[in-house]
Amino acid sequence: MLVEEIIRNNMRYNKNGNIYSFIQDEEERPLWSQRLNNYFINSNADLKMTEKYKQNKLRINESAYKRFFDYISENEGIGVDLASGPSGYFSPALDRLSENYVFIVTDACPAVINAHSSACDNPNFYVFDMDLDKELPFKNESVTAFSGNLLNNVDHYADLINEAYRCLKFGGRFAVIEMFFEHGCKTYEYLNNQGAVWASFETFVEYCRNVGFVYKDSEIINSRKGKISDGDLFPLDDNDCSTDRMIYFEK
Ligand SMILES: C[S@@+](CC[C@H](N)C(=O)[O-])C[C@H]1O[C@@H](n2cnc3c(N)ncnc32)[C@H](O)[C@@H]1O
Structure with a gap:
């Protein structure tokens, strides 16, 4: 499968190895x-990416993660991870690579790009x-699956959700892991007023449905009250609750 076949014709880019x-x-x-x-x-x-890939690959033993990576790699074609970042969370997908399943990670931070490369x-x-x-550099209806972890x-x-929809093949899949605030709490009200699609699980699903996606399912993998770390921007109130969820959509 040639990755260049899905790049839009008018795009300018430089190639250096796999980058x-x-x-x-x-x-x-x-x-x-x-x-x-x-x-x-x-x-x-040192981003220690090889080590992170190894650690994250073990997550395939957790049923929620197995389901996530099965969902994005079940169909032949090209999978794209959005804003892949420094965690290497997507590494279980790399064990499924073949001539018929190609995976592209994306980011704009040079240190992250080089570490993955x-x-x-x-x-x-x-x-x-x-x-x-x-706009994404991919042709209309060219990508088999998009994934993302904490894209906010x-x-x-x-x-970006609209662009993912444009680039996905019909029947293509979109799966994200995202943190959402409880509908109605202070942080939800603030984010919703800002027009943030991830203000709550409900706002996110409604937005994706309006774009054209079919909502398939979701799974809560974590929930908490207050901040994860002291320096976090959100939640705005220590009593606000949030959940991390895996969400599954199809075009
Ligand atoms: C908090 S991380 C997202 C988490 C990431 N998926 C992970 O698992 O590590 C944010 C990442 O998104 C990237 N990013 C933010 N805005 C971006 C943009 N407009 N285009 C490309 N990458 C972006 C940053 O460079 C950073 O690596």
């Missing part, structure tokens, strides 16, 4: 990715350096 860079000018990098990159450089961080040398694995707040740092999450 395809769609960001031609450094000033085009999203701020969040620039900040993260500066943090990694200034702290001399070096951690997997399978010829059916690619790393796309691209801005997810812009992407500024235009709602537009």
Whole structure:
């Protein structure tokens, strides 16, 4: 399966090994990715991606994760992970790579891009350096599945969902792991007023349905009251509750 066959005809990009860079000018990098990159450089961080891939692959033993990775890799074609980030959470998908199942990870942080590029040398694995707040570089109805883990740092999450829909084949799959706030709590009210699609599970599903997706199912994998760490921006109130869920959609 040739990855270049799904790239739109008018796209400009540079190739370097398994890295395809769609960001031609450094000033085009999203701020969040620039900040993260500066943090990694200034702290001399080693992302230890090979180790993270190994650790995350063990998660396939948890039924919720097995289901998630089965869902995105069951059908032949090209799977794309959105804003893949430094966690390497997607690594169970790499055990399924073949000539008939190609996986592309995406991000705009150079340190993250390089860490993924070096951690997997399978010829059916690619790393796309691209801005997810812009139109995706894929042709209409070309991608088999999109996945994502905690995508709320992407500024235009709602537009990204529309773009994923455009690029997915009919019958294609969209599965995300996302943190949602309880409908009606202070953080929900604030995020909903800002137009954030991830304000609650209900707002997210409603938005995706309006885009055209068919909601299949979801599974709660974690729930909590208050912040995860002291420095977190959300929730705005220590009494606000949130849940992490896996959500499954189909085009
Ligand atoms: C909190 S992480 C998302 C979590 C990630 N999926 C993981 O499992 O590690 C945010 C990542 O999204 C990337 N990102 C944020 N905005 C982006 C954008 N507009 N385009 C591409 N990547 C972006 C950042 O560079 C960062 O690596």
